[in-house]
Amino acid sequence: MAAVTARTAIFVALASCGKLQGIGGEAPPLATMQVEIASDPGVAGERLQVALVWGMQWLPEALCTGILPPESPAAAAAIAAGCRDPFGFVPLRVEANVPIVPGVPATIELEDLPASDVLVGDVTARVAYGSFVVYDDRNDTGGLELARANRITDTGDGSGDGSGSDYGTQLGDVVYGASFLTMTAPDQRLAYREGAFVAAAAFYPRSGCSDPPPAFSIVGAGGFSASAAIAATLAGQLPPEDPASCTEATSDASPVVVPVQGPTAATEVACTENTADSSVRYREPTADAPDLTDRTTACVHLPTFDGTTSPVIELIVSGRTEDSCLGLTHYVLTGCREDPNCAAPDWDHSLAPPTWWPCPSS
Amino acid sequence: MLHAGGGCSARADVAMLRDVRSRAALAVMVAIACPAELARADDYEHSFATRPGGPYLVDGGFFVGMPAALPAGMAPGAVVGVQRACGCAFAYGVRLAVAAITESSEAYTASDIDMRARATAAVRHAIGRGDLALRLGVGTNVVYEDRTRNGGTRAGLTGSALETQAVAALPAADLEAVIGLHVAGPWLFVATGGPTIDVLDGHARGGWIASIGVGWQP
Numbered sequence: 001m002a003a004v005t006a007r008t009a010i011f012v013a014l015a016s017c018g019k020l021q022g023i024g025g026e027a028p029p030l031a032t033m034q035v036e037i038a039s040d041p042g043v044a045g046e047r048l049q050v051a052l053v054w055g056m057q058w059l060p061e062a063l064c065t066g067i068l069p070p071e072s073p074a075a076a077a078a079i080a081a082g083c084r085d086p087f088g089f090v091p092l093r094v095e096a097n098v099p100i101v102p103g104v105p106a107t108i109e110l111e112d113l114p115a116s117d118v119l120v121g122d123v124t125a126r127v128a129y130g131s132f133v134v135y136d137d138r139n140d141t142g143g144l145e146l147a148r149a150n151r152i153t154d155t156g157d158g159s160g161d162g163s164g165s166d167y168g169t170q171l172g173d174v175v176y177g178a179s180f181l182t183m184t185a186p187d188q189r190l191a192y193r194e195g196a197f198v199a200a201a202a203f204y205p206r207s208g209c210s211d212p213p214p215a216f217s218i219v220g221a222g223g224f225s226a227s228a229a230i231a232a233t234l235a236g237q238l239p240p241e242d243p244a245s246c247t248e249a250t251s252d253a254s255p256v257v258v259p260v261q262g263p264t265a266a267t268e269v270a271c272t273e274n275t276a277d278s279s280v281r282y283r284e285p286t287a288d289a290p291d292l293t294d295r296t297t298a299c300v301h302l303p304t305f306d307g308t309t310s311p312v313i314e315l316i317v318s319g320r321t322e323d324s325c326l327g328l329t330h331y332v333l334t335g336c337r338e339d340p341n342c343a344a345p346d347w348d349h350s351l352a353p354p355t356w357w358p359c360p361s362s
Numbered sequence: 363m364l365h366a367g368g369g370c371s372a373r374a375d376v377a378m379l380r381d382v383r384s385r386a387a388l389a390v391m392v393a394i395a396c397p398a399e400l401a402r403a404d405d406y407e408h409s410f411a412t413r414p415g416g417p418y419l420v421d422g423g424f425f426v427g428m429p430a431a432l433p434a435g436m437a438p439g440a441v442v443g444v445q446r447a448c449g450c451a452f453a454y455g456v457r458l459a460v461a462a463i464t465e466s467s468e469a470y471t472a473s474d475i476d477m478r479a480r481a482t483a484a485v486r487h488a489i490g491r492g493d494l495a496l497r498l499g500v501g502t503n504v505v506y507e508d509r510t511r512n513g514g515t516r517a518g519l520t521g522s523a524l525e526t527q528a529v530a531a532l533p534a535a536d537l538e539a540v541i542g543l544h545v546a547g548p549w550l551f552v553a554t555g556g557p558t559i560d561v562l563d564g565h566a567r568g569g570w571i572a573s574i575g576v577g578w579q580p
Contacts, residue, residue: 018530020431020507020562027469030517111469113513194516215518 029109031216033190034255035132040102041176041260047137048176050100050258051144052108052190053269054118055129055180056092057203059278060084062303063316063328067230071300075316078298082318082328084268087183087229089131089204091272092118097143100134105255108132110216114192120203125196127212129189129204131180133269134258139172146272147171149327150319152283152290171270171324177261178269180204183229186245188220188256199238207238209246218256220247271325282314282330282340284347289356294320299359302332302340312340313359333361411546415579417447419542421552423575425459428567430476430503430532430560437461437476441573445482453484457499459573470509477504480536493542493550503532503560534560542577550577 035050064083070076100106119126135144147169180187183204191212206221222245229239296318302310315331333349336342350361425441439461447453459478464471480499487494507528514524538556545551555572
């Protein structure tokens with residue numbers, strides 16, 4: 001009886017001291033990261049910020065893979081002017097923005113898990129990678145807005161004002177650097193993994209490094225060369241990383257140092273893509289010539305990977321030199337929007353090409 | 363005449379037949395509309411006879427009520443109670459209800475188990491088979507709370523960042539209307555309902571409780 005009384009007293013005492021919190025109150029972050037910028041870009045009036053940007057799984061279009069050699073100097077010039085780094089980090093969504101001061105680590109806290117659209121894989125094995133992007137918030141919006149390639153619109157005015165179905169935008173901010181810019185250079189990236197890890201997904205692969213640990217972590221790799229990556233791809237393998245260059249740490253272990261690569265090299269990390277599956281949207285040549293000012297053009301055969309030469313010739317047009325993001329616009333005389341070899345072409349100007357058409361009919 | 367007399371007899375038969383039909387229809391209508399009255403008239407010692415009970419009433423049943431410490435939802439559970447009648451107009455007793463509920467917000471999921479202990483006092487009045495009462499209960503809501511950070515497991519959180527448990531006793535009171543209906547022998551059908559209040563973090567919170575169950579009054 002005395003024991004029961006004592007237990008009751010203890011229970012009542014504990015009960016009286018308990019703090020019920022319910023479903024409200026401030027929630028602790030699910031992950032905390034420290035980010036530091038390697039040096040001060042030194043621009044007057046800069047409003048430096050760091051953004052956490054989740055990457056997308058993106059396949060470059062055939063002409064831009066680097067696997068097929070350009071068929072002419074003009075084609076090489078247009079590809080150079082219109083194709084982004086096929087091994088570069090392609091952003092999908094900006095998750096967080098915080099101010100950053102050179103020399104002082106900035107803290108990024110995540111209140112939510114990555115949404116399923118940034119996770120690559122099925123529910124039993126999926127992963128997301130993020131890059132820390134340091135930028136100058138020139139447009140004073142408080143956040144980094146991703147841009148798109150300025151492809152020529154269907155109206156042919158080339159203004160990129162959004163009137164077409166594939167509009168371009170100019171980047172309103174100046175990007176100085178990113179912790180994960182390309183797979184051909186050393187990187188540090190935020191990884192989030194759920195379930196198993198499937199390396200064969202080839203999502204920003206780190207072959208030779210250990211799998212990213214479950215949940216949030218900061219992982220790094222030394223990068224591989226483009227030639228090694230192409231050779232491995234042709235062999236059906238993933239390009240290997242130097243195991244000695246691999247790093248792995250908890251998300252809050254130490255600051256991620258973002259190098260200042262400069263706007264020229266780093267702007268691409270803020271350029272997202274309309275399609276992720278290497279598909280190309282072909283355009284019908286308009287009667288009036290599109291504005292090709294400050295754009296690089298070339299007539300090329302439709303790319304194939306079987307060693308044959310396609311009889312279809314397309315006109316590829318790069319963006320303008322002032323554009324933030326690189327991209328190619330494709331014109332074909334005959335075909336459909338998704339396939340120039342479609343059985344029932346949506347347009348056929350092969351017998352009477354527009355007067356401005358610079359390429360052979362076939 | 364014969365023909366006429368025969369016709370008069372036929373009219374009388376028809377009238378009698380109509381009278382019989384009318385009475386039968388009336389009997390059927392009364393039987394449908396007032397079965398209890400007919401039964402009571404025919405056999406007063408029916409199978410649902412009750413008898414006066416003693417001073418003690420034990421009851422239990424299903425309970426539903428405002429969560430003691432969560433801002434939303436209705437917590438289902440069970441309740442038991444014992445009551446002693448003191449005279450014909452007053453009763454007192456104790457009650458214990460246990461209810462559980464899980465609610466979520468964007469950041470948290472909380473599972474609460476509420477144990478509601480009450481000392482009760484009631485004013486009551488018997489009407490035929492029924493007992494009506496207004497019952498005041500005062501006591502405590504002992505709440506066990508298990509709170510989990512949504513997504514915390516997937517994010518790798520551990521310890522208190524992932525999950526917390528707490529127990530607290532909250533002052534509480536109920537005011538319930540009680541309806542007891544003697545069904546058969548010592549058994550009653552009991553239904554209750556009314557407002558409740560508890561004090562959480564220094565703030566009074568109001569809501570509703572209700573129960574339905576069976577009573578036993580030996």
